[in-house]
Amino acid sequence: MTIIHNRPLDDIAETAPTxxxxxxxxxxxxxxxxxxxxxxxxxxxxxxxxIYPLAMLLYGSLHSTPPGMAGEFNLNGYxxxxxxxNLIVLANTVGISLAKTIPSLxxxxxxxxxxxRTDTPFRGALEVLITLPFFIPPILTAMAWGMLANPQVxxxxxxxxxxxxxxxxxxxxxxxxxxxxxxxxxxxxxxxLFMVDAFRAMDPSLEESSRMCGASRWTTFRKITLLLMLPxxxxxxxxxFIKGIETFESALFFxxxxxxxxxxxxxxxxxNHRATPDYQYATSLSFAIMGLMFLLVxxxxxxxxxxxxxxxxxxxxxxxxxxxxxxxxVTFAICLMFFFITVVLPIGQLMLGSFFRFFxxxxxxxxxxxxxxxxxxxxxxxRAVRNTMMLGLLGATATMAxxxxxAYISVRTRWRGxxxxxxxxxxxxxxxxxxxxxxxxxAFAMLPGPIPIYGTVWxxxxxxxxxxxxxxxxxxxxxxxxxxxxxxxxxxxxxxxxFQTMWRIMVALAWPAFAVGWxxxxxxxxxxxxxxxxxxxxxxxxxxxxxxxxxxxxxxxxVSVIGLMMMxxxxxxxxxxxxxxxxxxxxx
Amino acid sequence: xAGPFGKTALPEVKKEIAAVGRRNFExxxxxxxxxxxxxxxxxxxxxxxxxxxxxxxxxxxxxxxQTWSRRFFMAAVGSLAISAAAxxxxxxxDAEWQKVIDAGKxxxxxxxxTALVGQPSxxxxxxAFTKQYGISVEVLEARASEIRERVxxxxxxxxxxxxxxxxxxxxxxxxxxxxxxxxxxxxxPNSQKIGDKFKLKVPMASVMTIPYGIMINTGLVKPADEPKxxxxxxxxxxxxxxxxxDPRAIGAxxxxxxxxxxxxxxxxxxxxxxxxxxxxxxxxxxxxxxxRGEYSIYMPVIMTDFSDLKGLPVKFIIPEEGVPYVLYGNxxxxxxxxxxxxxxxxxxxxxxxxxxxxxxxxxxxVLGGMTEGLPADVKAISEAKLYGTTDTTRQNEMLAKSKDIxx
Numbered sequence: 001m002t003i004i005h006n007r008p009l010d011d012i013a014e015t016a017p018t019x020x021x022x023x024x025x026x027x028x029x030x031x032x033x034x035x036x037x038x039x040x041x042x043x044x045x046x047x048x049x050x051i052y053p054l055a056m057l058l059y060g061s062l063h064s065t066p067p068g069m070a071g072e073f074n075l076n077g078y079x080x081x082x083x084x085x086n087l088i089v090l091a092n093t094v095g096i097s098l099a100k101t102i103p104s105l106x107x108x109x110x111x112x113x114x115x116x117r118t119d120t121p122f123r124g125a126l127e128v129l130i131t132l133p134f135f136i137p138p139i140l141t142a143m144a145w146g147m148l149a150n151p152q153v154x155x156x157x158x159x160x161x162x163x164x165x166x167x168x169x170x171x172x173x174x175x176x177x178x179x180x181x182x183x184x185x186x187x188x189x190x191x192x193l194f195m196v197d198a199f200r201a202m203d204p205s206l207e208e209s210s211r212m213c214g215a216s217r218w219t220t221f222r223k224i225t226l227l228l229m230l231p232x233x234x235x236x237x238x239x240x241f242i243k244g245i246e247t248f249e250s251a252l253f254f255x256x257x258x259x260x261x262x263x264x265x266x267x268x269x270x271x272n273h274r275a276t277p278d279y280q281y282a283t284s285l286s287f288a289i290m291g292l293m294f295l296l297v298x299x300x301x302x303x304x305x306x307x308x309x310x311x312x313x314x315x316x317x318x319x320x321x322x323x324x325x326x327x328x329x330v331t332f333a334i335c336l337m338f339f340f341i342t343v344v345l346p347i348g349q350l351m352l353g354s355f356f357r358f359f360x361x362x363x364x365x366x367x368x369x370x371x372x373x374x375x376x377x378x379x380x381x382x383r384a385v386r387n388t389m390m391l392g393l394l395g396a397t398a399t400m401a402x403x404x405x406x407a408y409i410s411v412r413t414r415w416r417g418x419x420x421x422x423x424x425x426x427x428x429x430x431x432x433x434x435x436x437x438x439x440x441x442x443a444f445a446m447l448p449g450p451i452p453i454y455g456t457v458w459x460x461x462x463x464x465x466x467x468x469x470x471x472x473x474x475x476x477x478x479x480x481x482x483x484x485x486x487x488x489x490x491x492x493x494x495x496x497x498x499f500q501t502m503w504r505i506m507v508a509l510a511w512p513a514f515a516v517g518w519x520x521x522x523x524x525x526x527x528x529x530x531x532x533x534x535x536x537x538x539x540x541x542x543x544x545x546x547x548x549x550x551x552x553x554x555x556x557x558x559v560s561v562i563g564l565m566m567m568x569x570x571x572x573x574x575x576x577x578x579x580x581x582x583x584x585x586x587x588x
Numbered sequence: 589x590a591g592p593f594g595k596t597a598l599p600e601v602k603k604e605i606a607a608v609g610r611r612n613f614e615x616x617x618x619x620x621x622x623x624x625x626x627x628x629x630x631x632x633x634x635x636x637x638x639x640x641x642x643x644x645x646x647x648x649x650x651x652x653x654q655t656w657s658r659r660f661f662m663a664a665v666g667s668l669a670i671s672a673a674a675x676x677x678x679x680x681x682d683a684e685w686q687k688v689i690d691a692g693k694x695x696x697x698x699x700x701x702t703a704l705v706g707q708p709s710x711x712x713x714x715x716a717f718t719k720q721y722g723i724s725v726e727v728l729e730a731r732a733s734e735i736r737e738r739v740x741x742x743x744x745x746x747x748x749x750x751x752x753x754x755x756x757x758x759x760x761x762x763x764x765x766x767x768x769x770x771x772x773x774x775x776x777p778n779s780q781k782i783g784d785k786f787k788l789k790v791p792m793a794s795v796m797t798i799p800y801g802i803m804i805n806t807g808l809v810k811p812a813d814e815p816k817x818x819x820x821x822x823x824x825x826x827x828x829x830x831x832x833x834d835p836r837a838i839g840a841x842x843x844x845x846x847x848x849x850x851x852x853x854x855x856x857x858x859x860x861x862x863x864x865x866x867x868x869x870x871x872x873x874x875x876x877x878x879x880r881g882e883y884s885i886y887m888p889v890i891m892t893d894f895s896d897l898k899g900l901p902v903k904f905i906i907p908e909e910g911v912p913y914v915l916y917g918n919x920x921x922x923x924x925x926x927x928x929x930x931x932x933x934x935x936x937x938x939x940x941x942x943x944x945x946x947x948x949x950x951x952x953x954v955l956g957g958m959t960e961g962l963p964a965d966v967k968a969i970s971e972a973k974l975y976g977t978t979d980t981t982r983q984n985e986m987l988a989k990s991k992d993i994x995x
Binding site: 066067068069143146147150152153174252253256257269271272273274275276277357358359360361366438441442445446447454455533534536537538539545548549550551552553554555556 | 699705706707708726727728729730731733734736737738740741742743744745747749762766767834836837838839866867868869870871872873875876877879880881882883893896897899900980983984987
């Protein structure tokens with residue numbers, strides 16, 4: 001009904017007029033030679049950012065020693081990962097990741113629908129507030145949940161015991177459930193952010209027709225809304241599932257005491273906790289996982305191939321909301337409860353703790369502002385803020401620009417090599433961060449001497465762009481899938497140049513997605529530690545490095561102060577972004 | 589180096605340290621032994637030839653020896669002449685050290701990599717060093733495995749960025765044996781004054797020891813029940829009440845496992861393993877968790893953290909047997925861009941200024957008499973008897989053993 005088969009895309013490519021303009025315009029519009037060169041440049045750039053570090057890692061996995069040391073090529077790495085033990089760990093990891101991805105996706109879809117498509121009260125504020133935990137360093141929320149839900153003296157369990165007189169704890173965060181819960185804390189807001197604009201940009205006429213034909217609200221939601229969201233949903237599922245395989249803080253913090261092992265803790269151990277770091281083992285294991293993950297990407301391609309999901313068409317379209325009547329208070333209550341459990345509980349704990357000398361000891365004489373003073377007086381912190389802001393602004397913008405171009409080419413053109421760049425853009429997501437960080441170190445340090453990347457901020461910037469590209473491409477792919485070709489053609493028919501069309505239609509209409517992607521990338525950069533710590537140089541510390549140092553020295557309270565400040569920044573960013581989107585949408 | 593393997597190795601240790609620039613000195617200038625021991629090597633090639641036996645190219649070696657012996661002969665004759673003329677035996681060394689100081693000041697800066705992350709003392713020491721020599725210190729911090737890989741890759745790629753690396757004895761062995769990224773130690777004025785057991789076989793200039801002990805929650809453990817020794821940990825009454833650093837991975841828990849396994853025995857370790865230990869890998873957060881009452885005991889705890897936790901219901905206990913420890917020190921990295929500043933820094937870290945800073949924080953100094961006048965609690969920790977440390981050469985074997993015992 002709604003999944004219409006595309007009209008041959010070749011039409012579009014062929015009807016695209018070869019207008020003049022400068023060389024760059026031609027590169028993307030007309031002459032196949034220029035297009036070829038344009039593509040080549042793009043492939044080289046992505047190759048340098050993704051294939052090159054991975055190639056270094058591949059070398060590491062096939063060579064008995066890491067790059068730069070004498071050794072021999074062998075398959076010992078791959079042989080050593082083929083153990084029953086690892087198979088069990090892999091099954092365990094996949095299980096945990098599925099167990100967190102499916103509920104996270106369900107909840108995120110539901111929340112996105114409430115916020116974007118219903119008239120639930122205060123949904124503007126809710127949209128900002130329910131995503132907050134995502135922007136806090138995982139170690140802080142882990143600590144907060146450790147304090148809330150440990151079986152011995154966790155706040156939740158104390159309240160439970162006091163209220164019911166029970167002796168057994170209600171919850172134990174140091175368990176499978178705890179690991180999954182802590183992962184959900186990050187994947188729900190991430191998925192929500194990722195999807196909410198796709199929901200917003202949907203033409204409601206399809207849903208209205210469905211309702212007119214007598215389908216119930218639920219059927220409409222299931223058969224129309226969800227199906228139209230298929231590209232976004234599958235992308236979300238994969239991003240989240242793959243991340244779940246690679247997440248490691250939750251498993252290390254809550255899983256280790258309970259004896260829960262996942263692939264990444266195994267990799268972490270092989271690098272950090274063996275007599276000598278076993279890079280061959282770590283990289284081999286990562287590539288094995290990567291191979292499995294790529295099957296998923298192929299599955300997604302196969303599923304989405306030849307279908308159209310365009311909902312933003314040339315027809316007059318007003319993103320309208322569904323009127324829920326009294327039910328809107330139910331949806332409001334659900335959001336509020338979610339907000340309370342996932343945001344107020346852990347972040348309230350952090351906020352409270354930041355005003356006391358020690359977390360968890362809330363007595364009057366422990367009240368202090370010393371942590372705030374210490375942070376504000378820390379010159380290294382301010383230097384790191386400046387560095388991170390600069391890297392974040394530049395990095396997020398560059399990443400989104402690259403992501404938009406890649407997504408445009410892979411979704412809206414039939415250019416040769418478009419699947420290649422789409423696939424290349426996936427790669428960094430499939431390598432666990434700590435291994436990829438080593439890949440960047442090897443790649444940038446081993447560049448020929450005159451290329452001054454290693455030891456400069458450029459190394460950090462390039463690594464951040466590479467790390468952010470998968471998300472930026474996914475976000476923009478989702479957005480471009482929704483834009484109808486009519487709009488582009490219409491613009492061209494009316495005499496707009498290729499660039500004008502690009503700007504007025506492809507950029508302006510995809511702007512909300514671009515903005516969300518930008519925020520995700522920006523805060524991704526702010527939190528990135530694995531690559532940063534291997535690439536930063538004296539004077540170019542990033543915030544994550546400073547946080548790690550403070551944490552390592554036991555200044556958990558100061559880390560919270562910084563975490564809270566980061567959160568404040570998110571609120572400002574999101575508020576600006578949402579008001580901007582609102583202003584734009586009302587103009588449409 | 590202490591521990592069961594340290595004693596037999598001691599004579600060799602001394603030899604290694606004094607070896608720099610001495611072997612041939614003694615041969616050519618008999619009678620100048622005592623001065624030679626303190627002499628400072630100022631030329632890079634000389635150090636390579638005298639101590640780096642792993643150098644493979646014979647041709648390179650012989651030609652280096654030729655230039656070296658020529659230079660050396662001149663220097664030896666010169667110093668002999670000067671000391672004979674002035675009649676002051678220490679003069680030659682002082683003059684030579686003065687040359688290092690001048691050259692170091694000319695270099696003007698120093699790049700320090702440190703694996704001891706987040707310690708405020710690092711900055712304090714750097715400032716004191718700058719104050720004394722006018723040489724600025726740039727510090728790069730990362731965890732041991734990360735910083736090691738950075739140094740290794742940088743050197744492999746011909747990017748010699750760092751001068752000095754502050755790291756542990758075990759890591760130094762890897763730097764030296766596997767990566768070959770460190771230079772032999774220079775002999776500096778202070779390097780001979782440190783305690784004999786801190787003069788190592790590996791090219792690391794020892795600075796301080798980090799002591800590990802037991803921490804208890806005073807709200808949960810009555811004074812009469814307090815564990816006093818490592819053996820008390822095996823008491824069944826602590827079953828399920830001990831939070832422990834993971835002994836199956838390199839770190840504090842493994843250090844405890846290694847030293848008690850060697851000194852008390854396998855039965856003891858197995859008994860502790862049956863206590864249903866809960867494992868963690870986050871030292872500082874685990875201290876807090878114990879303070880908040882999740883567990884009665886946390887072990888092994890970094891004893892020097894006691895001052896950060898003042899005001900919390902916890903007590904740090906020095907076990908009767910002594911404290912397992914990690915020895916930290918500086919290594920000189922190959923082709924250091926500021927070699928003389930690096931020498932000054934190595935020397936400075938073993939001098940009284942830095943030694944007092946570390947002793948004041950509770951670390952074990954390598955120089956005698958540094959704990960005078962400290963508050964009693966700090967002094968006790970700083971002077972705590974050293975129990976044992978790990979041996980890198982037995983790491984694979986012991987890790988496997990630990991994994992076997994602590995399933």
